[in-house]
Amino acid sequence: MWRQLARASAPLLRVPLSGSWAAPPASAGLKTLLPVPTYEDVSIPERPKLRFVERMPLVPKVRREPKNLRDIRGPSTEDTEFTEGNFAILALGGGYLHWGHFEMMRLTINRSMDPKNMFALWRVPAPFKPITRKGMGQRMGGGKGAIDHYVTPVKTGRLIVEMGGRCEFKEVQGFLNQVAHKLPFPAKAVSRETLEKMRKAQEERERNNQNPWTFERIATANMLGIRKVLSPYDLTQKGRYWGKFYLPERV
Amino acid sequence: MRITAPAGGSSHGFRPQVSHNPSLFPFHSAPVRSSEGNGCGRSWDSARRPPAPGRLPALQTVRHGSKAVTRHWRVMHFERQKLMAVTKYIPPKPAINPRCVTPPPKRVQEETGLIRLLRREVAAVFQNNRMIAVCQNVPLGAEDKLFMQHRLRKHNILVKAFPNQILKPFLEDSKYRNLLPLFVGHNLLLVSKEPKVKEMVRILKGVPFLPLLGGCIDDTILSRQGFINYSKLPSLDLVQGELVGGLTLLTAQTHALLQHQPLHLTALLDQYVRQQHQGDSVKPATGQPGPPDSVPDS
Numbered sequence: 001m002w003r004q005l006a007r008a009s010a011p012l013l014r015v016p017l018s019g020s021w022a023a024p025p026a027s028a029g030l031k032t033l034l035p036v037p038t039y040e041d042v043s044i045p046e047r048p049k050l051r052f053v054e055r056m057p058l059v060p061k062v063r064r065e066p067k068n069l070r071d072i073r074g075p076s077t078e079d080t081e082f083t084e085g086n087f088a089i090l091a092l093g094g095g096y097l098h099w100g101h102f103e104m105m106r107l108t109i110n111r112s113m114d115p116k117n118m119f120a121l122w123r124v125p126a127p128f129k130p131i132t133r134k135g136m137g138q139r140m141g142g143g144k145g146a147i148d149h150y151v152t153p154v155k156t157g158r159l160i161v162e163m164g165g166r167c168e169f170k171e172v173q174g175f176l177n178q179v180a181h182k183l184p185f186p187a188k189a190v191s192r193e194t195l196e197k198m199r200k201a202q203e204e205r206e207r208n209n210q211n212p213w214t215f216e217r218i219a220t221a222n223m224l225g226i227r228k229v230l231s232p233y234d235l236t237q238k239g240r241y242w243g244k245f246y247l248p249e250r251v
Numbered sequence: 252m253r254i255t256a257p258a259g260g261s262s263h264g265f266r267p268q269v270s271h272n273p274s275l276f277p278f279h280s281a282p283v284r285s286s287e288g289n290g291c292g293r294s295w296d297s298a299r300r301p302p303a304p305g306r307l308p309a310l311q312t313v314r315h316g317s318k319a320v321t322r323h324w325r326v327m328h329f330e331r332q333k334l335m336a337v338t339k340y341i342p343p344k345p346a347i348n349p350r351c352v353t354p355p356p357k358r359v360q361e362e363t364g365l366i367r368l369l370r371r372e373v374a375a376v377f378q379n380n381r382m383i384a385v386c387q388n389v390p391l392g393a394e395d396k397l398f399m400q401h402r403l404r405k406h407n408i409l410v411k412a413f414p415n416q417i418l419k420p421f422l423e424d425s426k427y428r429n430l431l432p433l434f435v436g437h438n439l440l441l442v443s444k445e446p447k448v449k450e451m452v453r454i455l456k457g458v459p460f461l462p463l464l465g466g467c468i469d470d471t472i473l474s475r476q477g478f479i480n481y482s483k484l485p486s487l488d489l490v491q492g493e494l495v496g497g498l499t500l501l502t503a504q505t506h507a508l509l510q511h512q513p514l515h516l517t518a519l520l521d522q523y524v525r526q527q528h529q530g531d532s533v534k535p536a537t538g539q540p541g542p543p544d545s546v547p548d549s
Contacts, residue, residue, distance in 0.1 A: 210341040211339065233319075
C-alpha cells in the first residue's frame with residue numbers, strides 16, 4: 001500500500017500517533033487511503049511470545065503466610081506505567097491471579113498474536129503467595145490448613161500483560177479485551193494514548209466538578225465526625241476504592 | 252457479635268469465652284442492630300444469668316462484621332453511604348442550554364487531490380461524449396458486469412462510475428440541472444461519442460432487469476421510453492433522404508406529370524424501332540437462336 005518514507009521522527013519505540021497523518025480523511029462516502037505508519041525503530045525480541053509461568057515457585061514456601069488482604073486493597077504502586085510495549089491490559093480492581101489465569105492468558109495471547117510483528121511480556125510475577133486450604137469436610141479449628149496453591153496479588157491500576165511491535169491498537173484490542181474479561185477482576189485493554197486520556201479525563205473531572213463537597217475535603221477535615229465510620233485508608237483512597245473494588249465514577 | 256470458640260474444636264456446641272476487660276466502660280446491651288450485617292450475637296453466657304451487681308460482666312462481645320476486603324460488595328455504614336451520595340460528581344453545565352443556541356459552523360475539510368481529479372474527469376466526460384445514459388448500479392456479479400462491460404465496449408460505449416457527492420454539485424452548476432433527480436443511490440454512467448442507442452438498448456435488454464433510468468443525448472434529455480423510441484428511429488441518412496424526398500414531393504410530381512407524355516412517346520417509338528429491326532435481323536442471322544418468344548422446354 002502507500003508507504004511514507006521518513007515521517008516526522010516519532011519517539012523511540014512509539015507508534016506514530018494519529019496526529020502525524022498527512023491529510024485529514026475526506027468526508028464519508030469517499031474512499032481515501034491514509035498513509036501507513038512505518039515501524040523502523042521497533043524491534044521484536046527473539047522470544048516474542050509470553051513465556052510459560054510456573055505453578056509454584058521453584059523453592060516452595062514452608063512458612064504459611066497470613067492472608068494479608070492489604071495486597072489487594074487500594075491503588076497499585078508498581079507496574080502502572082508502560083515500559084517497552086504500547087498496549088496492555090489494565091486492572092480496574094484488585095484480585096488474585098492463579099496459574100489457571102496465567103495459562104489462559106498465555107494460550108490466548110500466544111494464539112492470537114503474530115510473533116513476527118508483535119511481542120508480549122508479563123508485567124506480573126509468577127504466583128508466589130501461598131494460599132492454604134483445609135481438606136473437605138474438616139471442622140473449624142485444628143490449626144491452619146496446608147498450602148494448596150499459589151497466587152499473585154494484583155491491585156487496581158496495575159498492568160498485567162504488555163504488548164508491542166509493528167501493530168496498532170485495533171489489531172490487538174480484540175483479543176486483549178477477550179482476555180481481560182476472563183480475569184477475576186474488572187480489566188480492559190489500553191494503549192499509551194488511551195491510558196493518558198483516561199488519566200487526563202479523571203483530572204479534568206476533578207477540576208471541573210461543580211460539587212463543592214468532595215470526599216477528600218470532608219474526610220481530611222473530619223467534618224461531622226465522619227472519620228468514625230471511615231477507615232484511615234480512606235484519607236488516601238478518597239472514596240474511589242472500597243475493599244478491592246475500584247469506583248471509576250467517583251471523583 | 253461474636254462468641255469465640257475454644258481452640259480445641261470440641262464437637263458439642265461451644266462455650267463462650269470470657270474476655271477480660273480491665274477498663275470499666277459499660278457493657279453494651281444485646282439487641283442493637285449490627286450495621287456490619289453479620290448475624291446476631293449473644294450478650295449473655297449460655298446460662299443466661301445476668302451479671303452480679305458491681306462486677307464486670309463475664310462476657311464482653313466484640314462487635315465485628317466482615318473484613319475490610321471482601322469478595323462481595325461490603326455494605327457501607329449508612330453515614331458513609333450518605334457521604335458518598337453527597338460527594339458525587341456534578342458535571343459543569345453551560346449557562347445557556349446548547350439546544351437554544353445555534354451550533355458553531357463546522358470546520359470545512361480541505362478537499363484532497365482525489366476529489367479534484369474526479370471533478371476534472373466528470374467535466375471531461377460531460378464535455379466529450381454526446382450520449383450519456385444513466386443506469387442503476389444493480390449488484391450483478393462481477394463476472395456478469397464484466398461481460399456487459401465487454402459487450403458495450405465493443406460498440407465503444409464506456410461504463411463509468413462516479414461518487415454522487417462529486418457528481419451532484421457538478422450537475423447543479425452545469426446545464427444538466429434536470430438530470431439531478433436521476434442521481435440518487437448507486438448508479439453507472441454509460442457514455443459514448445456516437446449515440447449507438449440501439450445496440451445499448453439491445454444489450455441492456457439481455458439483462459432481465461433493465462435499470463436504465465434515462466439520460467442525455469446531444470443535450471436532449473430522454474427518459475427510458477425516449478431511449479427506446481430513439482433506438483427505433485431509422486439512421487440519419489435514411490431520415491435525411493426521406494426528408495428531402497418529402498420536401499421535393501410536389502415538384503417531383505409536377506416534373507413526372509410534365510415528362511410523362513414525351514417519355515411515353517419515346518418508349519413507344521423505341522419499341523417500334525426494335526420490332527422493325529427484329530424483322531430485318533431475323534433473315535440474315537439464321538444460326539441465331541430462336542426468338543425470345545419461344546419458351547424453352549424445362
